[in-house]
Amino acid sequence: MGQGEEVVSLFYIGTAIMLFLAFGLMFIVVTYQRHFFRMKRKEAENMLRVSLESEKNERARIAADLHDGVSGDLSAIKNYLSVLAKKESVNQTIFDEIKEGVDAALQNTRAVSHNLMPPLLETEGLVPALKNHLNNVGPKAQIEFEVITNGVDQLPPLVAYQLFRVLQELTTNMIKYGNVSKSEINLLLEKDSLKIEISDNGVPFNFKENLAKPNASGLKNITSRLHAIGGTIVQNEEKPKGNQFTITIKNINHA
Amino acid sequence: MRNNIWYYISVSFVFQYLLCGILLIYFYYTRSPRKELYNEFKVIKPFVWLMFIGELYEVIFSVILFVKTAYWTTLYSLLEFLAFNYMFYKLLKKHKTLYNTFNIVFLTFYITSLFFWNIDNHNIVEGYYGAIETVFIIIWAILWFKDLFKKDEVVSLWRMPAFYYVLGTVIYLCGGVIPVLFTGHLFKATGLWTKYWLVFLILGTFMRIMMIIGLLKATVKKP
Incomplete structure (x- = not known):
């Protein structure tokens, strides 16, 4: 092989290798970025799912607390008021108003509880x-x-x-x-x-x-x-x- | 040499480059930058002007007036490096020391080489400029990729103007480094270089097209 042919071969081989390396680098970057993108999207979807699940569980917990706790206490207050109202010395009008207030609070609590978790x-x-x-x-x-x-x-x-x-x-x-x-x-x-x-x-x-x-x-x-x-x-x-x-x-x- | 078909093919590429230069300037000044991509629009300005003025010079002085290209190609090597170096530095918005170091190293080599420059060996000297430029630009490209994956926001590469700038520059310089280094040797060994220079010209077209696409991605039509 003459020197001219050698130089030409080296030229083509060298150029091909450099182009291969350059395109290879860009290909790796594009592929990695797509993979990275997919991982981030999956992570975001998982976080959304977890967040919605937590929200549902929290609502259920608060609804249960309201129903068992606050509603229960208000019902107890209503019962005490009924007992007190039977005593003749008590002002009936005021007691009726208090009972109405407690009834309203009880209804609102039940409504909030049902709204949180029907x-x-x-x-x-x-x-x-x-x-x-x-x-x-x-x-x-x-x-x-x-x-x-x-x-x-x-x-x-x-x-x-x-x-x-x-x-x-x-x-x-x-x-x-x-x-x-x-x-x-x-x-x-x-x-x-x-x-x-x-x-x-x-x-x-x-x-x-x-x-x-x-x-x-x-x-x-x-x-x-x-x-x-x-x-x-x-x-x-x-x-x-x-x-x-x-x-x-x-x-x-x-x- | 001017009766050689490869010469006319090379000349056609010069006109092609002029068209790309005109398109770049046209798009740069007739379109508005996207707000969120204003930096990507700004960084390419020196390159746009270099392409336009450079290709205009080549068509008028090299192709039409047959002025020797040696002086221009030597100067062009410096201007191209400065434009690319500036573009990457402004894209990344950091590594000022690296930017200055690259400028100093290249300029030192460039100025020193001028003492050994002559019209017969200018291709070989420009080959060395190309090799140094390639190394520096690859370092910038790697830093840009590293920066890209650190960001929280994930944007598709195909939507980023900067990706096209980096792709065009890396392919052009990596693919072109062997042709620029070998031009002198090829001419000595075969008496012909325009045929082999075609590789570099094709890569130059690819780079310019990528720059145009990047610029279009960074801008919108003016209302």
Whole structure:
């Protein structure tokens, strides 16, 4: 091999090696970054799941404390008042007022406790708890809520809890801002996939646009809860009046 | 040499580079920087001007007026190093000592080499400039990657303008270091160098395209 050919070979081999090293370095960086990204996302998902689970357990604990502790004490006070009221020397009017106050406190405590952790949700599942909640809030807000279920019996407890909270948030928004008079919630279970359609006749609002606002904690809560159970929420933007949302959860038994 | 097909291919690359230089200047001044990427927009400014003025000079003086390129290519090596060194220093926003050290080392070597420079050996000297520049830029690239993985926020590399700057620079210099070191030897051994210089020209095109993509990623259309 002449000297010229040797130099040319060295040139090509050297260039190829340097290019290989350079591309190799960039490839390693891109691959590592993707792996790193996946790990961070998994970590964030785990943290979200743990955080929501802790929140649920804490709510249950506080609800139980309120029910067993505060409610119990208020009931005891009510009983003492009943005993004292039977004594003739006591001012009946004042006692009646005190009893009314205690009754109100007892009712409020029970309401707070049920709101924190609806007992029906744990004992009978999503649909009865949802119907009970809407029967309570509907008349006060002058909204006619209708819940239609197709093949939805028992859902996994975590899914039922998160869906309850999501639907509670959506219906609360309807009451606060929606100017709604009628709303329908349609639950449909097909094979392993759950679909929930929520529609109302209120003021139209754009979910995506409002989600991007800094004070959208309620909407962000909705998306976080759905994300934790593998669900998505899509708004039907073609609806001319009111609002319609579809929540979809695939592989519901593995959520 | 000018009747050689490889010469005309090289000339076509000069016009290509001029087009890239014009595009860089055009995009730089007709688009607005993204707020969160203002630094990535700023750091490339010396490079943009170097590309524009450099390619304009090459087309006018080297291709049209046939002025000897030796003086220009030697000066260009210095300007290119200064532009890249500045770009990386401003991208990382730290390692001032390293930045100054690289400048001092390169300038010292550059000034010393000028005492031995002549029109016949300028390719060999420029090869050494290229080799030193490659080492320094690889150090900067590694520091940038290290910095990237320390950040809490994870952004896809393909969305970062800085990634394109680093990719273009690293591939251009690593792939080009052998051609620049071997040019003189290839000419002595084969009497031909423009054919082999094509590798360097292709890498130059790749680098310029990456810079344009990076600049586009860092900017938006002016309203």
